[in-house]
Amino acid sequence: MSLSPQFLDELRARVTLSTLIGRSVKLVKAGREFKACCPFHNEKSPSFYVNDDKGFYHCFGCGAHGDAIRFLTEAKGLTFIDAVKELAQGAGMEVPAPDPRAAQRNEMQAGLHDVMAAAASWFQEQLGGIAGAEARAYLQRRGIDERLVKKFGIGFAPDSRGKLRTALKSFGDAKLIETGLLILVEDKEPYDRFRGRVMIPIQDQRGRVIAFGGRILDKGEPKYLNSPDTPLFDKGRTLFNIERASAASRKANRVIAVEGYMDVIALAKAGIDEAVAANGTALTEAQLERMWRMTEIPLLCFDGDKAGQKAAVRAAQRALPMIAPGRTLRFALLPGGQDPDDLVKSGGVRAVEQVLDEAISLDELLWRAEYEAQPLSTPEARAGLRKRLGDLAGSIQDRDVRELYQAEFRRRFDELFGSAQRRPFERNFQPFQPRQQRRPGQPWKPEPLPPSRAAHAVNKSGVNPMVTRAVMAGLLRFPALFSSHMEAIGQLQLGDERLDRLRAEAFEAGFSGGPLEKEGLETILAEAGLGAVVEELKATNALAFSFLRGNADPDRAMRDLSAAIEAMAARPLLDAALREATERLGMAADDAGLEEQRRLLAAREAADRALTDLALGEDGGGA
Template sequence: MTLSPQFLDELRARTHLSALIGRSVKLTKAGREYKGCCPFHDEKTPSFYVNDDKGFYHCFGCSAHGDAIRFLTEARGLPFIDAVKELAAAAGLDMPAPDPRSAERAERATGLTSASEAAARWFTEQLQGIGGADARAYLQKRGISEPLAKAFGIGFAPDARGKLKSALASFGDDTLVEAGLLIKVEEKEPYDRFRGRLMIPIRDQRGRTIAFGGRILDQGEPKYLNSPDTPLFDKGRTLFNVDRAGPASRKAGRLIVVEGYMDVIGLAKAGIDEAVAPNGTAVTEHQLERMWRLAEIPILCLDGDKAGQKAAVRAAHRALPMIAPGRSLAFATLPAGQDPDDLVKSGGAPAVEAVLANTKPLVDLIWESELAAAPLTTPEARAGLRQRLGDLARTIADGNVREQYQSEFRRRFDALYAAAPPEPYRGGGGGQNFRSGGQRPFGRGGRSGGFQPPLRPATEPARAIGRGGIDLMLARAVLAGLILRPELIGDHAEALSGLPLPDEALSGLRDAMVDAIVTQGSLESTDIAHILGRAGVGSTANRLLGTNGLAFSFLRSDADPLRAARDLGEAIEVLATRPAIDAALAEATRAFAASTDEAAFAEQQRLTLERAEAEQRLLALLGPEDE
């Protein structure tokens, strides 16, 4: 099924947004808009506004923003296509006809979902039967009440090879094997995958069972047995308890990430429902994206032992390239030897809240882990620390955040290992010092005179920049890169809005991009041409794509997407900071000429080096001459 931009525009135009949102949020008229208490966070004074004319909502308290489709996906947890279907039905629009392959996949997924739901019901029946006595005793021992077990759909799989197979025979062996409920080995008869285990359903955002986690009741391995990946279930993309945690996280204003199923259930015993867990794997990029849909800064609550801390560092490194303004991670460390369930048993919700109140930001975790990675007793080891920190910071795709991390790591490193300030030059034997007009101190700038950055070979791209003007060339490349990758516009909207563009046409194109991201929340490649054309800057965009001749890495069609995103952010950062650096350098040069003291000279030297570094960063984004 293909949803064209025209179809989605028509759908938004036919949807009365205040009526849609008013079904679940009490709205009152406020001029040409409606206002009410935000459904995405707790508040007593309304700061949530709905504008029917422009077709979007905005909360000035938590910055929630979007259109009708986004409201259904964020507030009600609907998948995108389901949200579109619901709006289309209400608006009297026919959905585009699905292609035969899509229809076949949808029909197969429906069968697998039905089989999984039937298995979940059967497992809960077995828990309440005679054979479930040991499982019920286990739940009682863990302090899991019957209502809580029912809320999570907990069941029991008897220790038999064919009872589930017989109970669900109407679905057929092939469907049960594909759903991960039976195991088929070569030519042997399929048999039940889960036997003699407490069964915990894994549900999607809509609360439909898509897989299971089975915990053994006694001693044995594996302790947990999970469903395999199926057409319904991808363990690297799914979060356990996301169906219950979605609404709870919006109400609580936070999301807690723990290690396992029983940790989530343990927190629920204390009334903390905004918790999720990965499915027996390290946290993946897809799971991070799902977490950020629920909270800007999810809290990873991991064990205090070495394994837990290693897991925290792995998650931090995996998240680093993806962080952005208002999107990060925090880390809470549990007392040694305790998991969330132990904490709830010993101190209840207050004990958990005490741990969650003492979180560590992502930057601190990375700094501390790198600081402790190896002894730092030699200059080489300290240089290695600085290089590792720099390498990690450079993985951040968002230019503004990357710059802040680089600056913060430099500040912390210098605070620990900064060299003593140089002594003023005193001459040979009590002669004139530097301040009084004597010889300048020796340094990187040579035996006398100011600092000079090292000369670089004049490549053809460098000569092109010199001929065409660096700011104009770079501005054209940046805007061309954003047209090619419009999904990155939102990450850089704030920096874009303040860019000093030397051309009125480029400014108009930039403004259209920023306006689009403000009104729509996100952009896709299929949308951008239509949006820019509607804003009257389509011809400017076409000329830009057709005439930009510099081989910037992020303009190549074969560029790695992550590398392209990182390099484009770097280019935006350079373009945004160059005017400030140039102005500061000019001021420092005037100050040095007026006073000729050491502080003025040091500041001029620092800014000269910073400007040279910015140019080197820019040249690094240009392709080799022979490409």
């Protein structure tokens, strides 16, 4: 909808900003202005000012600034057009309709809102009447007192097929059917959808009732019955409690997604108002987007049973393609078999906060779920785990985040199934004798290979520490490679805690957005307490790598540095593959296995030779 500047200026002029903000913030007169503690961040001394003459608010603490429309979008989480409509309604102005059809649709929806408001009032009356005694007893057993009943507008639908229809007959069956309050079956009279249930209103961000969730009192299915999709209600785009959580999340700087309506109410009982819930379905992409508009890292808190764990994994997999720098999820894992209501009853708000404080990251949840999915006692099962993790990381649309997830999953996998686990085989590993050199019946016996030229630069267990330091020194001279070769550099086994820290600081600096420059990186590393390491690396000159020589051609130096990084990253992977091949041959030798071992030996020798040539300055001639 396009609104003219003249209309918006007139709307702002008619709104008294202090009156609008004063509905939710305690304002104190300060000369010609008003002041208060800022609603957008926690503070003890007032730094938030409202100026009616100029029509804006400003916080000198956090920088929040805006007009009446901005306040509603920021404080209540309304969309721009919803904020305009709310202000226009209070100011006695009519929002221009873009065309006759839109005007007709708006008029129809306004009528449906009246129907839902009347239904909510009727359900509340039934809860307080004689018919609501059983429902009141149920709420009391659940620990839902009168304050919570009023806060959430809870009501009761009698176990009758026509009482609601009769009570709201003035609206006509058509509107009751369109709002989902009546069910229409061919050749039969419409009848009430909700019967014998505690009724929980679902509201939009403006606080208008748009649907209901009904919880059955006795045993039966479904336990919860929700309104169908209607012109007012899109269950895949709406979050229960969004109207209260939007404002609360600004102060708490978080939003918590739980499984159901009663979980939200339980957390409200503990004083946690920033909770929302899906409407009887798994979290959708649209609902995740709404939460991300409220905070960068929503907390998902699902029940501790198997169903809750599966729901958490489904939400994680659904969110994965949409995550980006500074935009992800965390997961609070409830104790086995418990839901938020159980936690509140057993330990109060302290127990809830402890669980929330221990929330795990998105990558940790996915790793645990895949690792525990099946036994990993066979190579095939481990290969399956690696493939599943690769597929998950590959679904991330943001390239930088995708590459980091791939590196993180690979690191975790290698820690469990890589070189550390295979060291017992490494001590005894030597290549097999060629089959034609073994006499019939002669048992296999390992025979050491003669030392190769590459062994002078690369030792048996991996890359020589001098080569490692030389490459890290080269990266200080050409820091742009930290970004372009992030995955390979992340795989390097540096063998030095200080070099690990340097690599991590360089990666973090590269995430800031701009290209890494030599001087800028050195400054960042010095501020991180790594200045001495930088100076040591800059003094590295024991090997003849082109990227260590000041007179080398920069293009050649960068090519050589890239080749050295790739060779170093490949070396431990080849070692691991060789150990696996050797282990298999020890159990059952065959020609295919011997050929695979020879191929891997040749590949490892080639990687070692490449590093040696580069270290001796023999790749492509002098500088």
